[in-house]
Amino acid sequence: MxxxxxxxxxxxxxxxxxxxxxxxxxxxxxxxxxxxxxxxxxxxxRLSGRDRIALIADKKTFKEQDSKLVSKDFLEFPGYQDKLEKAKSTTKENDAVVCGTMKIDGRECAVFVMDSRFMMASMGSVVGEKITRLFEYATANMLPVIGFTASGGARMQEGVISLMQMAKVSGAVKNHSNAGLLYITVLTDPTTGGVTASFAMQGDIILAEPKALVGFAGRRVVEQTTKSQLPDNFQSAEFLMEHGFVDALVPRPEMRDTLSRLLKIHEGRA
Amino acid sequence: MDAYEKLKTARKNGRPTGEAYVTELFTDTLELHGDRRFADDLAIMAGVGFLGKYPVTYIAMEKGTDLQSRMVRNFGCPKPEGYRKALRLMKQAEKFHRPVICFVDTLGAYPGADAEERGQGQAIAESIMEMMGLHTPVISVVIGEGGSGGALALASANKVYILEHAVYSVISPEGCASILWKEATQENVAKATECLHITAEDMKALGVAEAVIEEDFDNFSEMCRGIKQRLIKSLDKLTALSDEELLAQRYQRFRSFGNFDQTNK
Incomplete structure (x- = not known):
């Protein structure tokens, strides 16, 4: 506590x-x-990035990285600038992900936490860049990465460049993996679209919070495509577990200990 | 032609689809089927053959050309087993050091309940990640629609080319319009198409595509001869790179995407 x-x-x-x-x-x-x-x-x-870190990290061990990157309305997309300003003022954050290093029971790791309060944690250039830099840092410093995912998907206001972030981050995850380093993803509510279709599903170990919504296509689209009633638990963490896409459902009070155990098991391999 | 007209052109019936390019570009081909896990997804056709002197693996999204073949091809919307077939054959290409040529043409990955159950997101995620680390050259050509993650799953390549009237987008303009402006009316869709910057020239300007390929469907064979020359020239360069250089080139290609600022707050 x-x-x-x-x-x-x-x-x-x-x-x-x-x-x-x-x-x-x-x-x-x-x-x-x-x-x-x-x-x-x-x-x-749903938790803010910083609250999430406070629940997990050893006290005063979190060191933030790249907090000053901010999104740019480079396509002059209608309404984007306003949405950014609003999100910044309600969340007091510069964008939708918080990155840095922390310790859990004394073991150091890199961490990113997506914050659904900021434009539904959609992934634009800043989210992609910060997570890529984090993986590059972790690879250079032989650190494991823990990532808490939450996202409505790619940030369409940045057009195809937001799509490219999926490949950019995936390349950095691949290099980190090739270096023999551990990557744990924790799927939190809601993890969808381009984030599900990239780094959320690339962990060596994939954990999920109970009942979190996790999927690729939106429920409404799936309903229209399938033209039938979907089960209530469709695209829930439990549904993914049942179909073999999640390693473990971890209740929030057990998350810290679970992560700590996984870091311990992989210690020495970083 | 404005962006919306280009979108309609990219989707037009009668536009050559994946199979037509495979037939024109490659010789001694054999189509290879199945993901060895669940099924054979016909929205993706893949196999081996020669591109000039190069033995290659080809992977093409295929929408179908008439109603019946479109049904069989699921309108070119791949399911997880399609991406897993593609990945299986990419890994095979890596094993035998032969280049991979992909043709992208999809509205998007299939958004059905069965696809979700079998891990559509996971299948795309794995494809992108493995492509980023593939130890053999990969070239992708967007020949019609490059629909979101379902397209990127076959376009995390060393070089990406796009046809003159093809489009590439993070979300379908219809999807974008209905999220942002509630209704996908024609007017809203046209506006979304404009705002999203999805045309071939946009891709060239943003660096998402290396080059735009001129279309001449009335002289399709000749047009394909040009594409073939271009692909061979690219492979000449890519196969001359060391393994390390090849991977670094691909990593840097995607690493450079992003447009942001720095604040002091």
Whole structure:
């Protein structure tokens, strides 16, 4: 529970927060104690990149990298600049991914966390560049990488250049893998589109949070294509598990220990 | 022609599809089937043959040319087994040090429930990652539609060429219009097509394609002779590179994509 003070320090602990799934109200204090999981219905609240890191990292070990890269409306796409400004002011972040290094039980690793509050963590040049740089850094410094994915997919406001980020990051993941280094992905709600079709599915070990939505095509498109009712659990982490695409479902309170164990098992190989 | 007209041209019936290029460009071919895991996806046709003096592996998306063949080819929308067949044959090409030539023409990877169940995202992710590390030259030609991740899965190549009226996009203009402006009316789709920058000239300008290939479908054989010369010339250069140089060239090609700023905040 080392994270508790850090998270509570950022909010008004007695403020009431309502669950989006079941409308159950609880104090921020209680929610944080419960890892931002609704005590009533078990719904996992979506987390900011920094809160996620606070839940996982040894205290004061996170060192951020490339925090100052910002997106550019280079295609002059209608509405993009406004959306960027709005996302920056609501999240106080420069873009949709936080990258850096941290320690878990004293073991160093590189980490990236995507933040769905920032334009649904869509991947444009900045997201692609930051994650690529992180893999290059991890390869040069023989570090494992842990990546928490969440994304609506490629950022269409950057056109085909956002698509190219998929290959760019994949190349860096491949080099990291060829160096014999460990890459763990943690699929969180929601991981879709071009991120699913690239680095989310490239981990040596793929973990997922329970009930996270994970898929390639959007549910509505699939429904239209298939012209039939889809099962309720379609594209859930459980559905992926059943079909063999996830190594383990890890409840949020067990995530840190699980990652710690995996780092320990791969120690020495970095 | 504006961007929207180009989109319509890229999708037009009667435009030569993958198989036509395979027939014109390669000799002594044998089509190879199946992903060895689940099925044979006919949206992708692949095999071995010669491109001039070079033994090559070809991988072509095939949309079909009439209603019946379009049904058989699933309108050129590959399923995971299609990408897994392609990857199997790319790894085979790597083993025998023969170059890979891909032809891209798809609205996108098939978005059906069965494709999701069998890991459409994982299949594309693996294809891209393995292509980025493939120890043999890869050239891709976008001959019609380059639809999103489903296209990139066969275009993570050393060189990418695109036909004059072909398009390449992160999302279909219809998809873009319905997400951003609620309805995919013709007007919205035309606007999305413009905004997304999907034409062949856009690809050249953005560096996504090395060159634009002029179309002359009335003289298709002659046009293909030109493509063949171009591919052979590219292979002459790529096969002269060391393994290390070849991989570095491909990595740098994609590494350079991205347009962003630095802030002091």
């Amino acid at each position: 080392g994270f508790f003070n850090e998270l509570v320090g950022k909010v008004n602990g007695s403020a009431k927060i309502k669950c989006k799934k079941c409308s159950y109200e609880d104090s921020a204090y209680n929610l944080i104690k419960n890892y931002y999981i609704c005590p009533s219905c078990g719904h996992y609240y």
